[in-house]
Amino acid sequence: MTSEAIVDLTAFGKNVRHLRSVVAPAEFMVVLKADAYGHGLVPMARAAVEAGAQRIGVLDVDSALAVREAGVGTDTMVMAWQYGPSQDFSAAVAAQVDLGVSQQHELRAIADAAGSATASVHLKIDTGLNRNGAAPQDWPALVSLARSLRDAGRIRITGVWSHIAEASEDEDTESMRRFERAIEVAGELGVAFEVRHLAASSAGLRRSDIRYDMVRMGGHCWGIPSFDGVTPSQIGIIPVMTLTSEVTSTFTERGERMAVLALGHAQGIPAKAAGRVSVAIAGRRAPVRHVGTDFMLVAVDETVCAGDIATLFGTGAGGEQTVREWGDLTDTLGDEIVTRIARGVPRRYVGSASGE
Amino acid sequence: MTDALGDATAGEPSVFSGGCTRLAFVSKQVVEDNLRALRREAFGAGVLIDLSSEAWGHGLVDAARAVTSVGPSTIAVSNVPDGIALRSEGIDSEIVVWNLPATAARDELSASGLSAAASSPHAVGVAVRTGAAHVWLDLGIKRVAGATDRPELEAFARALSAAAQGSVTLCASDARLLHEAAGFFTDRGIEVRGLVSPVGRDVAPIGGYAGIVRIGAEVFGLSETLAPAPVSVRPALSLRAPIIALKDADRDVGVSYGYTYRTSQPTTLALVPVGYGDGVDRSLGNRAQVLLRGQRLTIAGRVAMDAIVLDVGARGAVVGDVVEFFGDPAGGAPSAQDYAELLGISSAAVVAGLTARVMRRWT
Numbered sequence: 001m002t003s004e005a006i007v008d009l010t011a012f013g014k015n016v017r018h019l020r021s022v023v024a025p026a027e028f029m030v031v032l033k034a035d036a037y038g039h040g041l042v043p044m045a046r047a048a049v050e051a052g053a054q055r056i057g058v059l060d061v062d063s064a065l066a067v068r069e070a071g072v073g074t075d076t077m078v079m080a081w082q083y084g085p086s087q088d089f090s091a092a093v094a095a096q097v098d099l100g101v102s103q104q105h106e107l108r109a110i111a112d113a114a115g116s117a118t119a120s121v122h123l124k125i126d127t128g129l130n131r132n133g134a135a136p137q138d139w140p141a142l143v144s145l146a147r148s149l150r151d152a153g154r155i156r157i158t159g160v161w162s163h164i165a166e167a168s169e170d171e172d173t174e175s176m177r178r179f180e181r182a183i184e185v186a187g188e189l190g191v192a193f194e195v196r197h198l199a200a201s202s203a204g205l206r207r208s209d210i211r212y213d214m215v216r217m218g219g220h221c222w223g224i225p226s227f228d229g230v231t232p233s234q235i236g237i238i239p240v241m242t243l244t245s246e247v248t249s250t251f252t253e254r255g256e257r258m259a260v261l262a263l264g265h266a267q268g269i270p271a272k273a274a275g276r277v278s279v280a281i282a283g284r285r286a287p288v289r290h291v292g293t294d295f296m297l298v299a300v301d302e303t304v305c306a307g308d309i310a311t312l313f314g315t316g317a318g319g320e321q322t323v324r325e326w327g328d329l330t331d332t333l334g335d336e337i338v339t340r341i342a343r344g345v346p347r348r349y350v351g352s353a354s355g356e
Numbered sequence: 357m358t359d360a361l362g363d364a365t366a367g368e369p370s371v372f373s374g375g376c377t378r379l380a381f382v383s384k385q386v387v388e389d390n391l392r393a394l395r396r397e398a399f400g401a402g403v404l405i406d407l408s409s410e411a412w413g414h415g416l417v418d419a420a421r422a423v424t425s426v427g428p429s430t431i432a433v434s435n436v437p438d439g440i441a442l443r444s445e446g447i448d449s450e451i452v453v454w455n456l457p458a459t460a461a462r463d464e465l466s467a468s469g470l471s472a473a474a475s476s477p478h479a480v481g482v483a484v485r486t487g488a489a490h491v492w493l494d495l496g497i498k499r500v501a502g503a504t505d506r507p508e509l510e511a512f513a514r515a516l517s518a519a520a521q522g523s524v525t526l527c528a529s530d531a532r533l534l535h536e537a538a539g540f541f542t543d544r545g546i547e548v549r550g551l552v553s554p555v556g557r558d559v560a561p562i563g564g565y566a567g568i569v570r571i572g573a574e575v576f577g578l579s580e581t582l583a584p585a586p587v588s589v590r591p592a593l594s595l596r597a598p599i600i601a602l603k604d605a606d607r608d609v610g611v612s613y614g615y616t617y618r619t620s621q622p623t624t625l626a627l628v629p630v631g632y633g634d635g636v637d638r639s640l641g642n643r644a645q646v647l648l649r650g651q652r653l654t655i656a657g658r659v660a661m662d663a664i665v666l667d668v669g670a671r672g673a674v675v676g677d678v679v680e681f682f683g684d685p686a687g688g689a690p691s692a693q694d695y696a697e698l699l700g701i702s703s704a705a706v707v708a709g710l711t712a713r714v715m716r717r718w719t
Contacts, residue, residue, distance in 0.1 A: 002435060002455045034633030034661055034713060059662050060377070082629055082662060084377045085598050085676040103601060105675075130611045131663055132601050132627055165613055246457055249476040260475070262434070262455040266409035266708030271637060271699040293573070293580045293705045294409050294434065306478045307458035331639065335661065336632045343712040344410050344434065 002262050003245040003345050007039050009047045010351030011238035011315075015221050016051035017355065018236045023204055026211040027195070029079070031218035032067070033059035038268075038339040039222065039241060040347050042070040047353035048221075049076055057216050061087065064097040079122065081132075089113035098158060100124050102132040104145050111154040121146065122159030122195070125182040127175035129165045136178065143186045150191075159195035160186065164210075166202055176210055201226040205235060223315075224324050224334035232315075232322060239322050241338050242314030243345070247281070248295075249306050257300050259286065261310055264294040268340035269312075270330040277329050279310040280320035286310065313337070372598045372676070377629040378714045381594045382414050382576075386684075387422045390589040391575050394555055395427065397588065402568035403429040404527075404552055405575060406498070408454060410438065412573045413708035414593055415716040417445045422718075423575060424449055430568075432473070432498075436460065439470040452492050456482055463487045473498065473527070477508075477515035484519035490549070491516075495537055497527040497552060497570055504533055509540050516546055523547035527570065529554050538565050556586060573704035577684075580704045584693050591691055593707055594683030595636075595714065598676050599648075601627040602668075611665050612657030617642055619667060625656070626666040628679045633661040635710040636681065636695075643698050647680040647689040648673060682706070 020028040030053045036044035041058070045067040048056055055077040058064050064080040072078060074096045081100025083089075090113040092099060101107050102124045110119045123146055126133030134142045149155045160183055164175040179198050186193070197214035199207070204215035206227065219226040223239035232239055245261040252258070259281070263269055269291050270277075278285040279298050286298040298310065311320040327334035372379065395403060411419030420431055420442050430450040433439050439451045452471045456479065465472055466487025474480045475494040483491050493512060495504045516524065524541060526548060528534045538548045550566035555574055573580045577591035585591075603625045611617040611625060619625075628646075632638040641658040649671055656667040666679070683689040692703040699706065 002457045035711070038711075082377070083600065084372050084629075085600055086372070126603070128610065129613070130603065130605055130609060130625055131660070131665055135603050135605075137604075165610065165615055171610075171615070246459075248455055249479070264409075265701045265705030266412065268709060271639070271701045291701075293702045293708070306476045333638070336638050339633050339661065340635060340709065340711060342409070342709075344438070346437075 002248070003243070003267070005038075005341055005345050005347050006242040006244065007043070007347055007349050008238070008240050008242070008351050009349055009353040010355075011223060012044070012047055012221065012240045013051035013353030013355050015223055015237045015240070016048060016053055016353070019205070019217055019220055020052065022236070023211050023215040027055055027214040028053065029055040029057045029077075029197070029214055029216040030221055031057040031200075031216050033057065033063070033218065034339045035343075037218055037222055037335060038341050040349075041066060043347075043349055045070055045072050050353040051355070055079070055214065061089070061092045061097065065091055065095055068095045068097070081122075081124070089119070090115065093117050093119045096120070098122060100161065101142070101146075102126075102134055104142055107142065107145055107149065107155070111149045114154050118154065118156050120156045120158045122161050122197075123157065123186070123193075125160065125162050125179060127162040127164060127178040127182075127198070128171065129163050131163065133162055136182070139182055140185060140189060143189045143191050147189060147191050157191055157193065159197060159214075160193040161197045163200070164198060164203060172203055172207075172210065219333070219335050222323075222334075222338060224327070224338070226333070226335075232324065239313075239315045239324075241323065241341075242320075243312040243341060245310050245312065247304060247306050247308045247310060250300065250304060257302060257304070258289065258297045259300045259304050259308070259310070261296045261298065262294065263312070263345070264292045264296055266294045267342045267345055268337070269296060270326070270332065270337060272330040273326070277326050278321060279312045280318050281308055281310045283319040285319060372678075376715060377600065378597050378634050379595075380413075380710060380714050380716045381596065382418070382716060382718045383592050384418075384422050384718050386577065386590050386592040387419065387575060388426050390577055390592065391423055391426045391571070393588040394571050394574055394586075398555060398569040402550060402566060403427070404432055404452070404568050404570045405429045406432040406570055406572040407438075408432065408434045408572070409704075409708040410434075412576055412578060412704045413710050414576055415718065416441060418716070418718045420445070420447045432570075436464060436470065440468050443468045443470070450490065454494075454498055456486065458482055460486045465489070477511040480512065480515035480521065481519050484521050490523070490525065491521050492525045492527055492552070493537075495526060495528040495533060497529050497554060504528070504537070509537055513541060513544050513546065516541075517544075523549055525550045525552060525568070527552035529557070531557065535563060538563060573702075576704075576707070578692060578703040578707055580702050582696070582700070582702060585703065590686070591682075591684045593692070594689065595630070595681040595710065596678050596683075597628050597630045597681070598678055599626045599673055600629055600675060602673060602675060603627070610657075611667070612641070612660060614658055617657035617665075617667070624668050624670070624673065626668045626673055626677075628664050628666060629662060630664060630681060631660045631662045633711060634714050636664070637699055640695065640698060644681075644695055645690050647687075648677060650688060652688075652690070
């Protein structure tokens with residue numbers, strides 16, 4: 001292929017096992033939203049199970065159903081939490097998908113969809129991010145409705161959860177306080193939870209006090225550190241995606257030799273990549289000079305010619321930068337870089353997540 | 357009442373049925389109108405329609421059907437799988453593949469009757485080895501290159517001769533180079549079938565060669581450069597999503613990751629399920645606008661992977677109201693060009709950068 005994203009399942013398996021052991025005794029959820037951060041939902045769901053993950057988070061019901069259809073059985077928790085305004089939950093309940101719930105109308109629709117199976121729900125409290133999650137003033141009513149639906153045998157209340165803003169350590173601590181207050185309020189209303197989960201990649205790795213019963217991680221599973229000042233290896237993770245592209249032609253302009261790669265903004269190369277990031281060709285760095293709609297130019301020496309393979313980002317083993325470095329250099333997260341690599345760039349899976 | 361696009365002012369959620377939350381509507385009519393206008397400007401020249409990057413994110417097969425319904429044309433695609441996809445959908449036009457890998461297998465193109473563009477002398481050999489139905493030499497229309505000089509033309513001629521390829525179509529944005537190259541190859545016994553220039557340039561078939569214009573993202577009302585699309589075309593795609601939750605908020609509360617937006621008064625916050633995972637750049641928080649109920653609003657706080665927040669104040673927004681990110685500015689929405697200018701990229705890149713998670717719906 002002219003360009004491809006190579007996905008290292010062995011690295012992914014190692015990351016998942018390492019992160020699971022770090023957060024233990026808390027449970028570990030592998031987050032596979034946004035097409036597994038661009039790595040491919042179905043292959044990565046299967047790989048997550050092979051790596052020993054027992055809990056998978058996706059975003060929407062369709063993705064959760066796709067994971068079940070890919071052969072991920074009901075011994076693995078699969079959780080969804082973002083819904084359309086007129087979401088039909090019947091297939092999700094029948095497939096035993098755990099459902100995050102922020103609003104009363106969602107809870108009613110889930111209870112109505114419950115047939116022979118009982119829906120397992122995780123009630124979401126907003127702890128300051130002001131996105132989804134019930135506001136503290138709406139929380140008692142949501143919990144009370146859940147209690148009555150539970151008592152009527154129409155739902156099972158499995159979890160309580162929230163997202164934290166990662167604005168600062170103090171803000172995160174404040175979010176924890178609000179989370180615990182919400183659990184207390186629910187307790188006073190006669191509702192207890194089996195699974196309390198608040199932390200994602202960043203806080204989940206750094207702070208043991210915030211892990212509760214489960215930690216949800218996306219970025220770290222892909223080998224992308226989600227906080228500053230560390231390399232992947234310093235926190236025991238390995239970058240999973242390596243993006244390569246074949247040099248399609250070369251030319252010389254104003255005394256500088258350029259190689260053309262058929263990847264541009266349309267394929268997900270960041271708007272700010274030009275002048276900031278480099279690729280590696282035969283172990284040597286080639287700075288990115290210009291990015292167009294569907295091509296890019298990198299500065300090379302006389303040894304580079306058409307057909308040579310450039311590595312845009314990867315583990316660093318071939319002299320290339322990592323995704324995290326690309327994110328830092330383009331003022332964004334590595335998560336955004338990998339998630340936006342276009343589906344038109346084929347994914348090639350190598351290795352095995354099972355560790356055997 | 358609502359139109360088929362889920363009218364952004366009326367707040368009708370019906371088009372977002374089931375779990376569908378992120379939709380890119382593409383108007384077949386607008387694509388066809390754009391193409392007719394562009395063909396008129398080409399004064400009867402032949403047409404090469406460049407559907408690179410999966411038709412610049414509009415959906416390759418639907419786009420190919422729409423453009424071929426307007427009239428005969430050659431279609432160009434980014435890579436071999438895209439060409440095969442069009443063939444398997446019954447598109448019988450000539451199809452040119454821009455990026456043929458050096459490792460492509462023998463007869464890979466002849467199996468599907470595909471042509472290839474070659475942007476280097478080396479690529480000529482690859483195109484012929486893989487069985488390209490015809491070879492298009494890209495001297496600088498798609499590829500970006502320094503000035504093509506005499507030694508390079510000679511290298512192309514040697515490669516054509518070595519591969520026993522007796523005819524070519526030439527592509528370049530520089531009209532002088534195009535005609536000079538045509539004379540050069542003709543003098544060496546290589547048949548020149550046509551000369552391809554960018555749309556909007558002089559395409560008079562000088563010297564008896566057939567004139568062809570390359571029409572790219574303009575057919576979708578977009579531009580592949582930083583400059584806006586021609587005035588004769590309109591944007592065909594509109595990115596929309598419904599409000600999925602509303603929340604009352606006090607004055608001076610932070611919104612989304614990093615709390616980069618704070619409310620200035622007691623207000624209502626709306627959650628809209630489009631984020632950078634859909635291809636809306638993370639840097640657009642607190643910068644890009646959207647259309648809600650006929651009014652422009654700026655995204656409040658950071659764009660997350662799966663959602664943005666709007667501070668909707670006392671507009672009376674309800675769950676299910678449709679938010680339009682970009683589309684045809686004639687309807688009040690921002691354009692892809694507006695987003696492009698905030699990012700310093702082309703409008704074609706903004707739209708082509710929408711990810712597979714956004715469902716494309718042709719109407």
